Amino acid sequence: MKEDFPLLKKTIYLDSASTTQKPNQVMQAMQTYYEEYNANVHRGIYTLSEESTKLYENGRKAVARFINAPANKIVFTKGATESLSLVAHGLQLTEKDEVIVSIMEHHSNMVPWQQTKANVKYAPMKDGKLDMEALEKLITPATKVISVGHISNAIGVENPIKEIAQLAHSNNTLLVVDAAQSVGHQKVDVQELEADFVAFSAHKMFGPMGVGVLYGKIELLKPLVTGGGSILTVTTKGTTFMEGPHGFEAGTPNVAGVVGLTAAITYLEQLGMDNVANHIQEMTTYATSKVVDLPHIKLIGQGKGILSFTVDNVHSHDVTSILSEQGVCVRAGHHCAMPLMEVLGINDCVRASFHAYTTKDDIDALVKGLAQVKEVFA
Ligand SMILES: Cc1ncc(COP(=O)(O)O)c(C=O)c1O
Known part of the structure; x- marks a missing residue:
């Protein structure tokens, strides 16, 4: 190959x-997009814009199929870092809330939580793996979120996500999974994992840089970025926002990037x-x-x-x-x-x-x- x-x-x-x-297939798809379909999405009624919009939304469907999620739960971001920041800030945590992350997290799944008002606790490791007993002991009624990596980028450990999901959900806690090192590496079924949010980047799965995905209960989040493209109405008295993914995708999105990600998914699916x-x-x-x-x-x-x-x-x-x-x-x-x-x-x-x-x-x-x-x- x-x-x-x-x-x-x-x-x-x-x-x-x-x-x-x-792969060439990804680069070619992006080149073809710019040569034959380039127009802004969601705004024009003319054919080119409709075709561009269709390609962008087909990308959402392809991602949804790839991770077994409904398409209306898929938000396009710049990458896993932005996806994790969107959840951390979008949940609007308070001083009364607690978040648990593992000590082996990539900074992108640690720093955004530290920047919230919540108290961040760190689950330790034992014998080279996440210490599940210690993790369980850290959970309290105030634990709003557990956020862990699926596979560690530094030491290659795979965390038992389903087990962590059960611990989290029995306490009414949300589970966020940083799947940057797994979605392009093995079959990831977000429903089977029982994750509430999953974040990943296109560029780690043969796709282009500058595109990422956040899957999950986006109805619980406040958007990080607001402006054109994410609104229903704007008056001098205020703004109403679109529901669903578009409410989180203000501004002109990276359509060519999503087209590249779609081609990367096709490539991975063909490999199996x-x-x-x-x-x-x-x-x-x-x-x-x-x-x-x-x-x-x-x-x-x-x-x-x-x-x-x-x-x-x-x-x-x-x-x-x-x-x-x-x-x-x-x-x-x-x-x-x-x-x-x-x-x-x-x-x-x-x-x-x-x-x-x-x-x-x-x-x-x-x-x-x-x-x-x-x-x-x-
Ligand atoms: C486990 C993990 N999480 C998050 C990230 C951040 O991804 P990105 O830089 O694409 O936002 C990386 C990138 O190395 C990673 O390996």
Whole structure:
């Protein structure tokens, strides 16, 4: 499948958790949109605008089908970060409310909650996983929200979302799921997960940057951004807002981005999500087996497309630079999870991440590059 991804001809790309490469099919769909359909949506009565609107709304239907949700519960945003911010701020929490997040969250699922009036509590980890007993103990009658990642971007742990949903719902608590690392990696059925809100980004699932999704009980939210496109009436005395997703999509939306996301979904559906998940797991297992016995490497986390590690006495940035000289792209740093790094007792680590296009040759190149790192720093 690498032939579908022009950039993969030039590089050994092991940073898909950060953003995936884009297949020709996605880029072509966006190009065709601009060449043949470009017009603003929802406003014009002329044919071109109607066609553009249809493509945009078809995107909503495609997303809804992909995650098994009703289309009128799908809001387009800029990305997972904006989706999570929309829920955190849109719920209008007060000082009396409590929110629980896990300590392994990406900053995008921690900082927005910290910026609300609510008291944020942090569920700890035990033996490399979310400590479910501790999470349960943190729940009180004031707990309005539990917000957790489906799969950790830093250590590849998958959280037991259904179990957390049951805990949350038995306490009348809303469950928000950051699915940035799962919707493009395995079959995600939001109804089966029993999540009240789910956030993700198109660019981590072969789609373009600048488009994201918030699924859920949007009727509970106040919009973050208001203005044209989201209103019913405006007078000098006040404004009435549209109900449903459009009430949250003020301004001209990223129509070409949604068209790209639609093409990405088609691409993933053609691959088959079970095949995608199996391949990602196979690559993760292969990479782990190749790295686990290297004496200069300490594994930090492995699973679900993620392999993170430190190299003895070498800063992760130096590891990444040497790998980059060999044409291998991996990520170094705190992976937007500084509280998790603190719990793990490290400042940073190297992360290689895999997707449907990753091959064993790519991973062998990583292992060869790590031998080079050892030589340089011996
Ligand atoms: C788990 C997780 N949540 C949220 C985000 C934020 O996504 P975006 O930057 O697309 O808004 C990321 C991106 O790395 C992520 O991995």
